[in-house]
Amino acid sequence: MFGPTPCRDIGLVAGFELREMRRSRRALAVVALYLMVAAFLAFVFVRVLEQAQTVVNNPVALMTGTNGPGPGGPRGRGGPVFAPSPADKPSQGLLFSRRSPFRAVLRNQVSDDATMDFLVVQPPISLYYLLTSFMFVPFLIMITAAETVAQEHQTRGVRFVAMRTGRAEFVLGKVLGQGLLVALVTLLAGLMCLAIAAWNLADFAWGPALSSLLLFWPRVVVYAVPFVGLASLCSMNTSSAMSARASALLGLGALWLTHQAPALYADSSLAPVFNALDYLSPYAYQDELWRPLWNEVGTPMLLLVWLGVVYVGVGLFFYRRRDL
Amino acid sequence: MSATNGGSALSLRGVGKRYGRIRALDGLDLEVPAGSVFGLVGPNGAGKTTTFAIACGYLRADTGTVSLLGAGPFDAEQHRGRITALPQDAALGRDLTVAETLTYLGRLQGVPSREIRAEVRRILQLVDLTDRAGDRTRTLSHGMLRRVGIGQAFLGDPELVLLDEPTNGLDPRQAHSIREFIAAQRGTRTIIVSSHNLHEIETVCDHVALIDRGRVVMAGPVSAVTGRNDEVRITLGAGPVPLTEIRAALPDDQVTWDENTRLIKISFLGRPGREAEDVTSAALRVVLGAGARISTVTRGESLESKYLEMPSTPPPLRR
Structure with a gap:
């Protein structure tokens, strides 16, 4: 399957891929758009936070007969309870007040108290980053990574490379390049979210926020692996960038439905089949990635990597037999 | 290599x-x-x-x-x-x-x-x-x-x-x-x-x-396909055609004449030791001696001529 220097070739292809992406206007535009959307949504999130503060403050003011806690007022002790802002800016601690709707959202995401206890001590902007990354990174991957091999087929540029290295090395280099790109973009998006939060939140602390980002960013990267695998599977077995992107988006939809099916057809006689198929969908492992301990997160992360390997392997199985 | x-x-x-x-x-x-x-x-x-x-x-x-x-x-x-x-x-x-x-x-x-x-x-x-x-x-x-x-x-x-x-x-x-x-x-x-x-x-x-x-x-080999090493072609202008003299001078070779193109074709295929230069020289001596006018002298046929001899190609076969 591999030539005498597979790692060198994979590295060469990945490096070339990254250099080409760096120079490609289209790729830069997509990445810039993703980062802009991430920044904008982070800004909206902070504004929502501000609105939530108003909602929470008013009843307090009504009960106490005051205008609510002012600057330098009492703060909660030893936990992320509601704390007043030193200025007009909202507080990130607000999110975890008992009345916060964000807490309700989290409660829907997590199923156990240990995880909930872990999450409520994390900076909310980091949780927001994890949540939105889980939602949007698959789409980013399908748009950017799906065309990488297919484009080479469309232009027949693959023919310059095909005589110089094995097909597996070529594809794995492309996959590695795309994986590194996703890692870089998601890290930048995280830093951007933190910057937006620091600019807008009164009690934002960079230290805990960065450490939380470093805790969650690897989870986002690993979560992206099977999606990169799916995109490459589609890319390997289509003949144009357009068809690769379309098939990758369809594949994404199919994986999402695969994950929804067990709940939708819980009473059906096919429920065991749907439950088994669910293991093939990366969405099935998403909830596990919210857990606090690495030993709890490790298994789903390994399974996600394995799923990525399976997708790429299936793609390669057919790709090695196709005409270039 | x-x-x-x-x-x-x-x-x-x-x-x-x-x-x-x-x-x-x-x-x-x-x-x-x-x-x-x-x-x-x-x-x-x-x-x-x-x-x-x-x-x-x-x-x-x-x-x-x-x-x-x-x-x-x-x-x-x-x-x-x-x-x-x-x-x-x-x-x-x-x-x-x-x-x-x-x-x-x-x-x-x-x-x-x-x-x-x-x-x-x-x-x-x-x-x-x-x-x-x-x-x-x-x-x-x-x-x-x-x-x-x-x-x-x-x-x-x-x-x-x-x-x-x-x-x-x-x-x-x-x-x-x-x-x-x-x-x-x-x-x-x-x-x-x-x-x-x-x-x-x-x-x-x-x-x-x-x-x-x-x-x-x-x-x-290109020389074989074009006949470069086993055929000499002489195109004559208007005037005498010393065909008999050439055949007499090159008795072991095949000499043909095409009236329409005024082409003398001298083939020496399969004659070991026979070189195109010798045949060309002998033939030209005869032709010039007979006062014939020469338009062109070539060794064999051009690849283009060979190509054009191929039947025109219909669309790819379908079954």
Whole structure:
């Protein structure tokens, strides 16, 4: 399957891929758009936070007969309870007040108290980053990574490379390049979210926020692996960038439905089949990635990597037999 | 150049390939001698590009056997670094510079990192693009891109190079320079050239195969295919035709006369030790002595004439 220097070739292809992406206007535009959307949504999130503060403050003011806690007022002790802002800016601690709707959202995401206890001590902007990354990174991957091999087929540029290295090395280099790109973009998006939060939140602390980002960013990267695998599977077995992107988006939809099916057809006689198929969908492992301990997160992360390997392997199985 | 089985750099036996209902290759047999510059000639749709693609491993043959450098069909492990190609209509990446592109392909080819800069410089000089090394490939003209394509095929030290329409889109000076370079490679490596330019094939190649409807209809040394070494043609102007005198002077050769074209054809095929120069001299002595007027004297037929003798090609076969 591999030539005498597979790692060198994979590295060469990945490096070339990254250099080409760096120079490609289209790729830069997509990445810039993703980062802009991430920044904008982070800004909206902070504004929502501000609105939530108003909602929470008013009843307090009504009960106490005051205008609510002012600057330098009492703060909660030893936990992320509601704390007043030193200025007009909202507080990130607000999110975890008992009345916060964000807490309700989290409660829907997590199923156990240990995880909930872990999450409520994390900076909310980091949780927001994890949540939105889980939602949007698959789409980013399908748009950017799906065309990488297919484009080479469309232009027949693959023919310059095909005589110089094995097909597996070529594809794995492309996959590695795309994986590194996703890692870089998601890290930048995280830093951007933190910057937006620091600019807008009164009690934002960079230290805990960065450490939380470093805790969650690897989870986002690993979560992206099977999606990169799916995109490459589609890319390997289509003949144009357009068809690769379309098939990758369809594949994404199919994986999402695969994950929804067990709940939708819980009473059906096919429920065991749907439950088994669910293991093939990366969405099935998403909830596990919210857990606090690495030993709890490790298994789903390994399974996600394995799923990525399976997708790429299936793609390669057919790709090695196709005409270039 | 490494040794190859039976002296063939490329051997195709009974190769067939279909695209749906269209039969592109129909039991094609081809032997390319190692060290030769081999021309592949044929009309559009004859199967030249498909033959190339199968030889390069881009396509898989439906039937038949392929052997490259005596080691079976293309296999990256066996053949990497030993075979290169200039594919037809394949585009290089557009966003990197010429030097970066050549560096990437050269490194994949197996050129060591410490040698790659010198190798890229050599190739850039070869295709006269040194001054464009730092330009992105998207800014190059069609002809320049073609030259980069030719250059990448000579990166490293490949034993077999396949060039599909190499001078297509080049200006006459560049085309001449590339032709001279290809011809100079004779004996050092095997080069297969596909081209519609028959003059190019005739001047550059020492072996040729004519392909039509997915089969080789004629193949061999260029001199044999054109009759360059076994036939002399003399076209006469108006005036006497000393046919009897020529036959008397060359009793062992076959002399024919075509009234319409006023062509005397002297064939000495299969006569060992007989050289075209001797036959030409003897015939001309007779013709000039008889006071005949000579329009042209040629050795054999041009490749173009041979090509035009092939029946016109119908659309690809459908079954």
